[in-house]
Amino acid sequence: MNEQPPSPPIIGVFDSGLGGLTVVKALIDRSPDFSLVYFGDTARFPYGTKSAETVIRYAIENTSFLIDQGATIIVVACNTATAVALPRLQSLFSTPIYGVIAPAAARAVAVTKTGNIGVIGTSRTIKSRSYTKAILQLLPEAHVTALACPLLVSLIEDGAPSEAIKKLIVSEYLRPLQQKNIDTLLLGCTHYPLIETLIQEELGSSVAIVDPAKACAEIVCPSIPCNSTTTTYRFFASDDTHRFKAIGEAFLGIKIGKVYTQTG
């Protein structure tokens, strides 16, 4: 009797748009020997301003789509969706599902020396207190200062009227965190790693920056059996696949090839 070899693992990653590509980059950087399917829900971007019920509905639809595409592991690369929908997804689907919050909280707790940890994110992510709760669960004596920076996503995607203004906005957002003497800053939004250099300059080298994309890859990658003989990366977006390809290649630093359309 012929025994079928196990199907090679395929990581399915979804995000509200392009931001989750920072998670894809971290996964590929860490171990490139797996196949991947990405879905960016660009037609319904952003999630950060939507209600919890709506984000949960979108997250369920996106997970089903990725499983239909053959995904055997799901990574929720969107902070907002992880914050409000992860437990619901894990209870609905039998496929292993990872978010970005728990790995990032664990990394922040491992890195901090003083326990003064800052978190920045969208209004919805900060309001959910998910990062704060995840950190305090691991380190109850931590002092967590969480701050919404609602203008940053638009600033990163669309640019500012000038570089000086960009620097000024980042500087004003970070000031309350500096006043709290944080020694660790968690970037609670997938877009923020794209201005990590600017943030690091503003905070100085004494503050450690935790990128949830890298923290997530550190947890997910070791769990993947690397028995793939072929590696394919496929990208889907629910809108404007041309813009996705152009900006996406800048996010990833690799050529994306074709971006497929997914209509909801």
Next chain:
Amino acid sequence: MNEQPPSPPIIGVFDSGLGGLTVVKALIDRSPDFSLVYFGDTARFPYGTKSAETVIRYAIENTSFLIDQGATIIVVACNTATAVALPRLQSLFSTPIYGVIAPAAARAVAVTKTGNIGVIGTSRTIKSRSYTKAILQLLPEAHVTALACPLLVSLIEDGAPSEAIKKLIVSEYLRPLQQKNIDTLLLGCTHYPLIETLIQEELGSSVAIVDPAKACAEIVCPSIPCNSTTTTYRFFASDDTHRFKAIGEAFLGIKIGKVYTQTG
């Protein structure tokens, strides 16, 4: 034989979110004696970053929804949707459909003395060149300077880290228009009237500001036979009706009552 009186007119207004309420306010301010149904597509906001095909699809769905709700006149209060979808809507539906662009262009042309007209809007609206084309059709010798201000919607909805930064962003965006010596500025995005004072301060009183919401109300209102015996205003949103009510009342300056849910 009893003759049925004609049904009272109901204006149906849609927008990608809350911004279109500036059009509702202008309509009510000008003639409050009609009924109105508003749909804010908050679950799919914003339209300004979406592809033309997607915006057209959404605009058709929204128009059908308003007609199902009894609307006898449609106002597309969204600049992006007017720019990319109005001709398509007018060819698909027999109901009269008005946009915000043609009335605003006519107003700008009536107001300008030098023909130097500035237009500000979202990236998508400016890229469509709809305002520029509409102005040049009426006044071929006009000099139109159109400028995308992608950060302003987020700035108006979510606030800036400080008032000083808000002023600085507006100032830097407007500088190229001041260098062109515009005497008229058209606010090509429904959100912008909310910072009209700040814009007027920046430009000085010699520059006339044209608000498409008011220009649209001036065209639409005289076309409505005011034979209504009852006046009702109904508001629908596709997401987060609580936020819609809270921010919407600030936009309108009147109590909204219940906001109904519309799920797509």
